[in-house]
Amino acid sequence: xxxxxxxxxxxxxxxxxxxxxxxxxxxxxxxxxxxxxxxxxxxxxxxxxxxxxxxxxxxxxxxxxxxxxxxxxxxxxxxxxxxxxxxxxxxxxxxxxxxxxxxxxxxxxxxxxxxxxxxxxxxxxxxxxxxxxxxxxxxxxxxxxxxxxxxxxxxxxxxxxxxxxxxxxxxxxxxxxxxxxxxxxxxxxxxxxxxxxxxxxxxxxxxxxxxxxxxxxxxxxxxxxxxxxxxxxxxxxxxxxxxxxxxxxxxxxxxxxxxxxxxxxxxxxxxxxxxxxxxxxxxxxxxxxxxxxxxxxxxxxxxxxxxxxxxxxxxxxxxxxxxxxxx
Numbered sequence: 001x002x003x004x005x006x007x008x009x010x011x012x013x014x015x016x017x018x019x020x021x022x023x024x025x026x027x028x029x030x031x032x033x034x035x036x037x038x039x040x041x042x043x044x045x046x047x048x049x050x051x052x053x054x055x056x057x058x059x060x061x062x063x064x065x066x067x068x069x070x071x072x073x074x075x076x077x078x079x080x081x082x083x084x085x086x087x088x089x090x091x092x093x094x095x096x097x098x099x100x101x102x103x104x105x106x107x108x109x110x111x112x113x114x115x116x117x118x119x120x121x122x123x124x125x126x127x128x129x130x131x132x133x134x135x136x137x138x139x140x141x142x143x144x145x146x147x148x149x150x151x152x153x154x155x156x157x158x159x160x161x162x163x164x165x166x167x168x169x170x171x172x173x174x175x176x177x178x179x180x181x182x183x184x185x186x187x188x189x190x191x192x193x194x195x196x197x198x199x200x201x202x203x204x205x206x207x208x209x210x211x212x213x214x215x216x217x218x219x220x221x222x223x224x225x226x227x228x229x230x231x232x233x234x235x236x237x238x239x240x241x242x243x244x245x246x247x248x249x250x251x252x253x254x255x256x257x258x259x260x261x262x263x264x265x266x267x268x269x270x271x272x273x274x275x276x277x278x279x280x281x282x283x284x285x286x287x288x289x290x291x292x293x294x295x296x297x298x299x300x301x302x303x304x305x306x307x308x309x310x311x312x313x314x315x316x317x318x319x320x321x322x323x324x325x326x327x
Contacts, residue, residue: 004031004072005209006055006094006177011069013047013054016062020284024050024064026233032177035203037210039224039241041217041256045280047233048213049099052179055211056096057086073177092122095170096179097163104166105154111138111165112150118172137168141198160191167198174206181213196223217260221245226316229253232281232291235310239317249319251296252276290322298323 013025025047032038040048053059055071057078071078073094078086090096098104106114115137116130125133131150138146141164154162163183170178180199184192196219203210212223220227220241227244229237229252237250248254255276278295287293290303302322310320 003033005034005036005074006030006032006211007070007072008051008055009070009072011051011054011066011071013050013059013064013066015064015283017284019282022283023233023286024283025054028069028230028233028235030228030235030238032209032211034176034209035207036226037203037212037224039212039214039220039227040230041214041220041227042230043215043280045283046230047283048215048230049181051230052096052181052211052213055179056090056094057083058090058096088122091118091170091175092173093175094177094179095173095175097166097170097181097183099182099185105162107154110151110153111157115150115165115169115172118169122173133172134168137172138165140171140202141165141168142194143168160187160194163187163191163195164198167195167202171202171206171208175208177209177211178203179211179213182215183212184214184216184219192219199223217245217256229256232286233283234291234320235318236292236321237317237319238310239314243314243317247314247317249313249317249324250292250321251298251323252292255295290320 008028008030011025011028015022015024028051030038040051042048054066059066066079069079078089105111112131112134115134119125119130119133135146135150138149143149143161143164157165183199184195187195199210200223214220224241227239227241228235229250231252237244237253244253245257248257258274259276261273276295281287281291281294289305289307293299293303300322308320308322310318311324313319313324
């Protein structure tokens with residue numbers, strides 16, 4: 001289907017701290033279609049996770065607050081509906097796999113009880129039927145002996161199994177959108193591959209769209225069709241995955257790609273990586289012009305004084321840079 005399942009317009013989520021106002025997400029636009037995987041990539045602190053939490057209205061207030069924008073899910077603005085309606089959508093039509101399964105799972109409850117909660121809340125199942133469905137979900141995500149594991153506590157499971165439990169919880173009600181926040185963080189390479197394959201399989205079986213939040217460009221290359229590159233709360237570049245990797249336009253995107261080790265490049269072997277100099281600016285003290293100014297090698301005086309708009313540089317390829325923004 002070509003119609004947008006989720007469309008975010010001019011989203012602004014700020015945090016009010018002792019050090020000033022941190023603009024974690026500042027004017028973000030994105031759209032996700034049915035069955036599509038959209039990746040959001042960037043360094044830590046760029047606003048990726050806050051974007052996912054904002055969509056589900058899970059920003060803790062105080063200190064955070066969504067001050068502007070629209071989150072249109074099937075043409076309904078999730079920022080305007082009553083909280084009671086929002087709770088009916090969370091975990092049912094839009095689910096989220098959180099970044100740290102050990103801290104996201106409640107250590108005091110068995111994993112079966114935690115998965116069952118969605119079935120009881122959203123589908124009205126009895127405790128026995130919900131537990132039976134929970135066993136089915138654990139089997140679906142590849143956990144061995146699910147009838148036994150359903151009675152385990154989170155600390156009794158390995159990191160990979162805890163992540164599978166998180167996925168089982170997220171897909172239990174067959175959501176239309178799955179927000180996956182760093183789903184393979186802290187997992188070894190073999191388990192990472194298994195988790196990614198599992199997500200792809202589930203997408204094919206359920207038709208869910210996936211918003212994949214990660215700092216790993218390798219995961220983006222394998223999983224996503226389109227990708228957003230974020231920096232300091234803003235979208236710096238948006239393109240199809242193949243277009244972005246083969247024809248990056250923003251200096252920040254180019255720097256990210258250069259900093260990745262490539263086994264297929266002979267000229268890179270034995271040489272140090274080419275990292276981006278400097279650090280991400282404080283979100284509570286952003287510069288007047290382009291937020292990437294201090295780390296960019298292609299700056300002009302205009303970059304220091306004025307923030308560039310995001311413009312289309314090619315079909316389905318947008319970039320926020322004065323190199324392409326004209327006069």
